[in-house]
Amino acid sequence: MDITELCSNRREALTELWVNRFFATYPLDSKGFMRTKRDRFANPVGETTRMAAGILFDAVIGMDADSATVKQALHDLIWIRAVQDMPPSKAVGALYLLKEILRSEVLPECLKPERSGFSVLNDYLAMESRLDTLGLMALDMYSEARERVFRIRVEEVKRSQSQVIRLAKLRREQAESAPETENRGVEE
Amino acid sequence: MAKMPTPEELLAVTPASFPKEGWMDTKPDFHPGSFCYPAKTEILKGLGFENAHDWAPDNEDWELPENWEDIIHNSLQDALNKHRSLKVFMDCCVRCGACADKCHFFIGTNDPKNMPVLRAELLRSVYRKDFTTAGRLLGKIAGARKLDKSIIKEWFIYFYQCTECRRCSLFCPYGIDTAEITVIVRQMLLDLGLGIHWIMNSVNDCNRTGNHLGVQPHSMREIVEFLCDDIETITGIRVDPPWNEKGHEVIFITPSGDYFADPGIYTFMGYLMLFHEIGLDYTLSTYASEGGNFGSFVSFDVAKKLNAKMYAEAERLGVKWILGGECGHMWRVVNQYMATYNGPTPPNMEVPVSPITGTVFKNAAATKMVHIAEFTADLIKHNKLNLRPERNNHIITTWHDSCNPARAMGLLEEPRYILRHVCNNFVEMPEHTIREETFCCGSGSGLNAEEIMDQRLRGGFPRANALRYVHDTKGVNWMGCVCALDRAALPPLVDYWVPGVTVSGLHELVANALVMKGEIPRTMDLRQEDLPFPDEDPAASEEA
Known part of the structure; x- marks a missing residue:
């Protein structure tokens, strides 16, 4: 049994543990709602997290995963957390909470003597590396999200003043095209 | 070597991460981005808010007037006298929770104090202490708490995290109108000279x-x-x-x-x-x-x-x-x-x-x-x-x-x-x-x-x-x-x-x-961007 099979057999339990770790980054009083309200429009943070965790888990354990789907899932997850008033480590680092779960739930299985002749430990390490890759991708996405927020703030100011800017430009054009009047100086 | 925290410790997500204190004692955090800029003193003064003063939300001391507790008490008393609705809203909530998950701020932030029931409770707890016998006698047991300066800060954070959209009211079996509660608390804050620039400047x-x-x-x-x-x-x-x-x-x-x-x-x-x-x-x-x-x-x-x-x-x-x-x-x-x-x-x-x-x-x-x-x-x-x-x-x-x-x-x-x-x-x-x-x-x-x-x-x-x-x-x-x-x-x-x-x-x-009488064939929309489906030019079709 390879590592992918080993993990996919326990997919539901392992992703649930991971999702609960994500939810644990929010206040305790909100966890119940996030966990139990299974409606993507009534509980978008909870359900986006859950959906993303499933897709990312498959990618980490080495299932055939469409890279665009994986990227989108990670993007959806990180772009929510990027504006939720948490430090970057918490926004992105929650991905790594899967390591602790894998180490306590899957690693002991890999270290069993009957598996010693197989490459399962190497596969396990490769699996952790894939999670590291997701972490790096998440870092890029987090910083892209923050840059978007800053750009949005600037653009909002411009939009809210659009007619004043237009008026000011017109005034300047008028001033520049107006003929110089004589005797404007004060020297005389 | 100093002990490095584990990722779990760093992110504070142990499985049973119970908060150290209840909601009443959890203090709001002020950092840039978590609050709106304060209204300018001269603007508030000009509008007749006599306790207008210089202050900054991220300063520890908000330099409230000396008699700030009396001001709040009187302001709440006035509001209760004027708005029978407020008295009803303060008394009738049975904490059924129907509103709890209906607020977009709660859904988007997952901060429990953005549950409309808890947002209202921020005021209700003070109301109970000052205006109900049970609250006066039993205190916390009756859901009452004594007003202190951190509550003023809490109000400022959370009542400026309500958009008065009234979605919660739609689901409340009593029709408690959180928007009215929010307006009244913001009024009470203004009585202390605390307002936000974006609103008061406008x-x-x-x-x-x-x-x-x-x-x-x-x-x-x-x-x-x-x-x-x-x-x-x-x-x-x-x-x-x-x-x-x-x-x-x-x-x-x-x-x-x-x-x-x-x-x-x-x-x-x-x-x-x-x-x-x-x-x-x-x-x-x-x-x-x-x-x-x-x-x-x-x-x-x-x-x-x-x-x-x-x-x-x-x-x-x-x-x-x-x-x-x-x-x-x-x-x-x-x-x-x-x-x-x-x-x-x-x-x-x-x-x-x-x-x-x-x-x-x-x-x-x-x-x-x-x-x-x-x-x-x-x-x-x-x-x-x-x-x-x-x-x-x-x-x-x-x-x-x-x-x-x-x-x-x-x-x-x-x-x-x-x-x-x-x-x-x-x-x-x-x-x-x-x-x-x-x-x-x-x-x-x-x-x-x-x-x-x-x-x-x-x-x-x-x-x-x-x-x-x-x-x-x-x-x-x-x-x-x-x-x-x-x-x-x-x-x-x-x-x-x-x-x-x-x-x-x-x-x-x-x-x-809209086809206007006497207009030229439209080739662009109101944003002056080309229309993918422009009007036919009658001159061109005649030539054809």
């Missing part, structure tokens, strides 16, 4: 010039002339709106964002084109130059003052009724408060009758004020407009029910009726996110300040999430709305969550489809 401008943006009469006229130039470029028709003229049938009043900011200006151009086309006997006013009312977000008294100019100008100019533009909270003020604030209507005003169709707007018999969506829907119903919806064929639009028109005046069908006549592709967002249950843009009630953009983005996430769904599954690339704050707040929201969707007012789409 209130000050409105008090001085008639509009939130402080646009003076000559500038307003100049800006509108720009828009008339644009209309001429697009249609070949010169529109010349009357200004401050007496003797017309109607005065048109709209939020200043419509003639000042993108993309509201396109909606404003739409109004002008429509009025020109139907030959409406109307005037604009540089005094009643604002339909919105930022005062209504913080104080009933200020709201009343800012609202007064509508009837005053209607009386001065001798109009029969008021036609109101696409605004959100303006319509809550009109429908729920205006008659009490500044009624009865001036004697020259009459029950509105459409001069084009003869329809009597009995629903506006009390206020004498008709929403432009009602007016235009009636024109379409009576076949008074020549519309070419094909011009909007590149648009697949959805409809965002702006909170106040939807929940405070039941304006649900009229915009949809119009939209279906001016756009061939209209898609609804999922149920429970539209109509009465619509999700707020996340920036209402004066919270569209740029410094809290993160808060706005997470508060608007439930709205954006529903939009994203129809964008992904139905190809929606446009979202219409009837609220100037929406038109300001939704573009950044969409830019972050659902890039590729354009936000506009309803009458921008109407005017794009």
